[in-house]
Amino acid sequence: QSALTQPPSASGSPGQSVTISCTGTSSDVGAYDSVSWYQRHPGKAPKLMIYEVNKRPSGVPDRFSASKSGNTASLTVSGLQAEDEADYYCSSHAGSDTYVFGTGTQVTVL
Amino acid sequence: QVQLVQSGAEVKKPGASVKVSCKASGYSFVSYYVHWVRQAPGQGLEWMGVIIPGDSSTTYAQNFQDKVTMTRDTSTRTVYMELSSLSSEDTAVYYCARTRGSTMDVWGQGTTVTVSS
Numbered sequence: 244q245s246a247l248t249q250p251p252s253a254s255g256s257p258g259q260s261v262t263i264s265c266t267g268t269s270s271d272v273g274a275y276d277s278v279s280w281y282q283r284h285p286g287k288a289p290k291l292m293i294y295e296v297n298k299r300p301s302g303v304p305d306r307f308s309a310s311k312s313g314n315t316a317s318l319t320v321s322g323l324q325a326e327d328e329a330d331y332y333c334s335s336h337a338g339s340d341t342y343v344f345g346t347g348t349q350v351t352v353l
Numbered sequence: 354q355v356q357l358v359q360s361g362a363e364v365k366k367p368g369a370s371v372k373v374s375c376k377a378s379g380y381s382f383v384s385y386y387v388h389w390v391r392q393a394p395g396q397g398l399e400w401m402g403v404i405i406p407g408d409s410s411t412t413y414a415q416n417f418q419d420k421v422t423m424t425r426d427t428s429t430r431t432v433y434m435e436l437s438s439l440s441s442e443d444t445a446v447y448y449c450a451r452t453r454g455s456t457m458d459v460w461g462q463g464t465t466v467t468v469s470s
Contacts, residue, residue, distance in 0.1 A: 244415065246397065277455035281398075288448060288463050289390075289398065294456035332398050336455045340403055340412040342388065347397035 244337050247272065247345035254351040255323045263348045265316040265333035271343050273314035277336035280309055280318045284329045292331075293318060320350065328352045355379035357387075357449050357461035364467045365439050372435040373464045375449035382430040383407040386452040389423065389434045393445040403452070404432055439468045 248266040255261040265272065265280075272278055278296050281289035291300055293309040296316065306327075309318045316335075320327050333345035360374040375387060389401040402413035404423040411423045422435045436443060447464045450457035 244400075246399075275455070279456050281457075283398075288460040289450075289457075290460075291456065291458050294458070295454070300458065334398075334400070334457070340386075341414065342400045342403075342455075342457075344390070344398040344400055 244271070244341060244343045247333055247335060247343055249331075249333060249345040249348045251346070252349045252351065254353055255320075256353045257323055257325065259323050260319055260321045261323060261350060262317055262319045263331055263333075263350070265318070265335075265345045267314050267316075267335055267343070269314060271314075271335040271337040272311065272316055274338065275336045276311070278309070278311055278316040279334045280307075280316075281332045281334065282327075282329045283332065289332065323352050325352050355451075355459050357451060357459055359447075359449060359461040359464045362465040362467070364469065367440055367468055367470055369439050369468075370435060370437045371439060371466050372433055373447050373449075373466070375432045375434070375461050377430045377432070377451070380451075382427060387423075387425070387432045388450045388452060388457060389421070390448045390450060390457075391445040392448070393442070396445075401434070401447075406432065436466070439466075441468050444468045 253261045280293035283289045296311045306321045337343045358376045388403045404411045406425045425432045449461040451459040
């Protein structure tokens with residue numbers, strides 16, 4: 244399986260929005276409504292931010308939203324805050340109990 | 354509370370094997386799959402495989418087919434990931450994660466494995 248494609252970096256000023264794309268294929272992102280997004284701060288374990296394309300776990304601010312169209316999923320962080328500065332990874336089910344992660348995007352709050 | 358607690362950091366020589374543990378608590382151990390994910394220095398997350406604690410069946414990523422073995426011990430609620438024929442490319446942080454449905458919702462704290470002569 245090839246990794247899902249994400250832009251290496253994204254940035255925005257506090258209060259602005261940033262959108263990260265996650266492009267896969269018709270065998271993973273396009274095939275299943277099982278895209279998740281994870282936030283990872285240095286030295287910490289990944290934290291689930293979005294699951295099943297656009298659902299937020301309890302405790303995740305509604306500034307985080309996501310969607311999917313065809314083979315591409317997107318995560319939007321609105322009202323950027325300093326604590327949003329982190330690496331973000333998408334993942335998708337890829338059939339037969341296999342999964343694939345995105346290449347990761349480093350979000351910088353300017 | 355629901356948590357996965359992993360074993361401590363390991364330093365191994367090239368060619369050796371390493372076995373990392375992941376102890377579950379706070380939920381029905383046999384009802385959730387457990388995945389292993391690694392992150393090498395400067396690299397992204399890489400899915401390694403999954404074990405179903407209920408019946409110990411496994412699915413491994415193609416890149417790890419001949420390199421990883423995942424097992425479980427239901428009496429201690431622990432999942433193990435063994436990596437063989439280690440090389441410097443296996444230096445990474447290894448995470449276990451539980452799946453709820455198709456979502457990795459709870460993660461272990463990570464175990465650093467360093468391969469160095």
